Amino acid sequence: MIQIEGVKKIYQLGSVKVEALRGVSFQVHAGEFVAIQGPSGSGKSTLLYLLGCLDRPTSGRYMLEGTDVGVLDDDGLAFLRNKRVGFVFQTFNLLPRLTALKNVEVPLIYSGVAGDERRARAHAVLGAVGLLPRGGHRPRELSGGEQQRVAIARALVNRPAILLADEPTGNLDSRAAEEIMALFEELNRSGTTLLVVTHNPSVAERAGRILRLQDGLLAKDEMVQHPTSAGTPQGEA
Numbered sequence: 619m620i621q622i623e624g625v626k627k628i629y630q631l632g633s634v635k636v637e638a639l640r641g642v643s644f645q646v647h648a649g650e651f652v653a654i655q656g657p658s659g660s661g662k663s664t665l666l667y668l669l670g671c672l673d674r675p676t677s678g679r680y681m682l683e684g685t686d687v688g689v690l691d692d693d694g695l696a697f698l699r700n701k702r703v704g705f706v707f708q709t710f711n712l713l714p715r716l717t718a719l720k721n722v723e724v725p726l727i728y729s730g731v732a733g734d735e736r737r738a739r740a741h742a743v744l745g746a747v748g749l750l751p752r753g754g755h756r757p758r759e760l761s762g763g764e765q766q767r768v769a770i771a772r773a774l775v776n777r778p779a780i781l782l783a784d785e786p787t788g789n790l791d792s793r794a795a796e797e798i799m800a801l802f803e804e805l806n807r808s809g810t811t812l813l814v815v816t817h818n819p820s821v822a823e824r825a826g827r828i829l830r831l832q833d834g835l836l837a838k839d840e841m842v843q844h845p846t847s848a849g850t851p852q853g854e855a
């Protein structure tokens with residue numbers, strides 16, 4: 619689903635070049651749950667931006683579902699981003715004047731989905747994150763954890779190929795963070811491909827794989843052992 623080959627990203631600040639990514643390669647298959655870790659400044663956000671088609675590599679190749687992202691023009695990049703990528707941010711980024719349900723509908727408005735279908739799909743996905751009873755509330759009437767669930771519903775409503783999250787539990791207390799992680803796990807079990815930048819070790823523990831960046835390079839790529847959940851779950855019919 620994702621193929622990154624020798625990807626470099628250089629920011630030019632006046633006469634100064636910042637090499638944020640210095641040649642990164644990896645693949646992610648459909649259905650994986652990948653945590654991206656690394657110290658501040660190691661290139662995590664840059665990588666997430668590239669993966670999310672918000673930017674292009676300076677060199678190297680990024681293939682998303684067989685499309686070479688590097689050769690797309692701005693419209694092509696925007697189209698791919700809107701259709702195939704869902705984003706979740708640390709700060710939720712909901713529109714304050716809209717209800718939860720309307721916030722979830724917004725990406726469908728941009729995709730040109732008609733009113734009735736829009737409402738039905740927003741309804742369904744808000745239900746999937748367990749927030750239908752709060753559908754008529756505005757963001758300020760919701761807790762942080764609830765706001766993040768609305769943001770996740772919004773990210774999923776276009777049925778993206780990948781869901782990208784940047785420190786999604788960074789602004790949440792530990793209980794709300796736990797709920798969001800459980801939701802990610804559930805989404806992943808039902809087939810969503812997830813890449814999550816996180817400092818939170820318990821998010822990383824739930825992922826199937828950890829990519830560790832260091833100084834713009836991939837320092838580690840390891841599978842996570844889940845002794846209790848490996849293979850076919852016992853006692854689950």
Ligand code: ADP
Binds near residue numbers: 630636657
């Ligand atoms: P992380 O998310 O791991 O903290 P970033 O991807 O934000 O790392 O940053 C990697 C490096 O690239 C840092 O040295 C940072 O200062 C630099 N950088 C990030 N974004 C920009 C930008 N828009 N312009 C210039 N330099 C940037």
